[in-house]
Amino acid sequence: MDETQTNNGSAYDKGIGDDLRQIGVVTKYELLKHIRSKRMVVFVAIAALLFSLITVLSIFLDGGLPDDKKEFMKTYLSMVNLLIVIGVSLFCASTIAAEFEERTALLMFPRPIKKTSFFLGKVLACYVVCGVIIAVYYLACMLLSLVAAGGLDMNVFGSLGIALMFMFGAGGFALLMSSIFKRGAMAVIVTIAVLMLVFNIVDSMLSVFGTEPVYSITYAAKDILNFIAQDPLHLEIDISEFIPSVEMVISEWNPSHLKAFSIAAIWGVVTTTISALLFKRKEF
Numbered sequence: 001m002d003e004t005q006t007n008n009g010s011a012y013d014k015g016i017g018d019d020l021r022q023i024g025v026v027t028k029y030e031l032l033k034h035i036r037s038k039r040m041v042v043f044v045a046i047a048a049l050l051f052s053l054i055t056v057l058s059i060f061l062d063g064g065l066p067d068d069k070k071e072f073m074k075t076y077l078s079m080v081n082l083l084i085v086i087g088v089s090l091f092c093a094s095t096i097a098a099e100f101e102e103r104t105a106l107l108m109f110p111r112p113i114k115k116t117s118f119f120l121g122k123v124l125a126c127y128v129v130c131g132v133i134i135a136v137y138y139l140a141c142m143l144l145s146l147v148a149a150g151g152l153d154m155n156v157f158g159s160l161g162i163a164l165m166f167m168f169g170a171g172g173f174a175l176l177m178s179s180i181f182k183r184g185a186m187a188v189i190v191t192i193a194v195l196m197l198v199f200n201i202v203d204s205m206l207s208v209f210g211t212e213p214v215y216s217i218t219y220a221a222k223d224i225l226n227f228i229a230q231d232p233l234h235l236e237i238d239i240s241e242f243i244p245s246v247e248m249v250i251s252e253w254n255p256s257h258l259k260a261f262s263i264a265a266i267w268g269v270v271t272t273t274i275s276a277l278l279f280k281r282k283e284f
Contacts, residue, residue, distance in 0.1 A: 019114065019116075019117050022113050022114065022117035022118070022121070023117045023120045023121045023124065024121070025121070026113075026117060026118055026120075026121025026122060026125075027121040027122075027124045027125045027128070030095075030121060030122050030124075030125030030126075031125045031128060031129065033125075034091060034125060034126075034129045035129075039090045039091060040129070042090065043086065043087055043090050043091075043129075043130075043133055044133065046083065046086055047083055047133055047136075047137050050079055050082075050083060050137075051076070051137065051140060051141075054075060054076055054078075054079070055144075058075060065144075065148040065149070066148075066149065067148070067149055067150070068149060069145060069149045069150075069151045069152060069153040070153045070155075070228060070229070072144075072145045072148065072149040072153075073141060073145060073153050073155075073156050073159070073228045074225060074228050074229055076141040076144075076145075077138075077141065077156075077159060077163075077224060077225055077228060078225060080134070080137065080138075080163055080224055080225075081163075081166065081218075081221040081224055082196070083134065083137065084130070084134060084163060084166055084167045084170060084221075085170060085191075085192065085195045085196055086192075087129075087130040087133060087134065087167065088126075088130055088167060088170045088171040088173075088174040088191070088195075089174060089188050089191045089192045089195075090188070091126040091129055091130055091171075092123075092126045092127075092130070092171040092172075092174035092175050092178065092191075093174040093175075093177055093178050093184070093187040093188040093190075093191040093192075094178060094184030094185075094187055094188055095122050095123070095125075095126050095175070095178055096119075096122070096175060096178035096179050096187075096275065096279055097178045097179075097181050097182060097183055097184040097186075097187045098178075098184040099122075100182060100282065115279065115280050116276065116280065119275075119276050119279050119280075120276075123175060123272065123275075126171060126175075127167070127168065127171055130167055130171065131164055131167060134160075134163055134164065134167060135160065135164075138156065138159075138160050138163070141156070142156060153228060155227050155228050156228065158227045158257065159224050159225070159227040159228050161261070162220070162221075162223045162224050162227055162257065162260055162261060162264070163224045165220075165260075165261050165264040165265060165268070166217070166220055166221045166224060166260075166264045168264060168265070168267075168268035169217045169220065169263070169264035169265065169266075169267035169268040169271075170195055170217055170221075170264075170267075171268065171272075172267055172268040172269070172270070172271030172272040172275065173191065173194070173195065173217060173267065173271050174187070174191045174195075175271060175272055175275040176271045176272075176274055176275045176278075177190050177191045177194075178275070179274075179275040179278040179279050179282070180278065195217070195218065199216050199217060199218040199219075200218055202216060203216050203218060203219055207252060207253065212253045213253065214255075214259070214263065215263075216263075217263065217264060217267045219253070219255060219260075219263065220255060220259075220260040220261075220263040220264040220267075221260075221264075222254055222255060222260070223254070223255050223256075223257055223260035223261075226254055226255075226260075227257060
């Protein structure tokens with residue numbers, strides 16, 4: 001039997017049912033690997049540290065936690081986009097590169113499993129791990145809001161939806177870096193640098209020239225907090241201010257909920273698809 005046929009899965013093609021079974025098996029074992037990994041410990045520790053720091057600083061610097069439901073959630077969600085970037089960098093940015101760097105994929109490819117099923121299983125595991133931690137962080141904020149603020153701002157569920165979609169878009173970019181670079185560490189560094197620095201610099205420069213940064217994934221992330229701060233049906237806001245010191249009009253753009261969701265979804269679909277194509281063509 002031709003090895004190429006085996007790798008491509010054509011000799012073992014039993015239909016979509018078998019493909020889904022393969023994806024499920026890969027996802028299961030990838031989840032177990034993530035749960036037992038040091039990356040999981042680091043990510044959970046960072047999420048807990050962020051939650052604790054916000055709580056402690058609010059008590060000691062502001063004299064207590066906000067008693068307004070909206071202000072309470074704005075305080076605790078102000079850094080959630082950073083938490084998401086860290087999460088996708090830890091899990092998505094290394095998941096593909098590590099297979100080739102450590103040559104662990106050699107154990108899988110000679111077996112009757114499609115590269116596509118293998119890729120999708122690994123991707124689903126990364127998204128599930130990151131999504132669950134983000135959702136648990138939101139849940140902790142909601143429970144504390146019920147106790148400290150006496151209620152819950154229902155817009156938090158819309159914010160969670162945007163946060164998960166931003167995770168999908170940022171995770172797709174991280175997967176793309178993981179498919180391009182041969183070393184997981186390099187993919188992680190580039191992912192963090194681009195998502196935390198490059199995109200924000202580009203967003204700021206576009207604002208200086210009065211251009212809405214609709215092509216930026218970090219622009220969509222602004223709606224995570226805006227969903228709490230603004231009315232649920234608000235449209236995008238363009239705040240322009242003339243700065244005398246530079247004699248320029250600086251614009252600040254805020255996307256509508258639909259636009260933020262669409263930008264993140266497009267980023268996720270396009271980058272994940274390109275990553276899958278690169279993965280299928282990649283050789284040892």
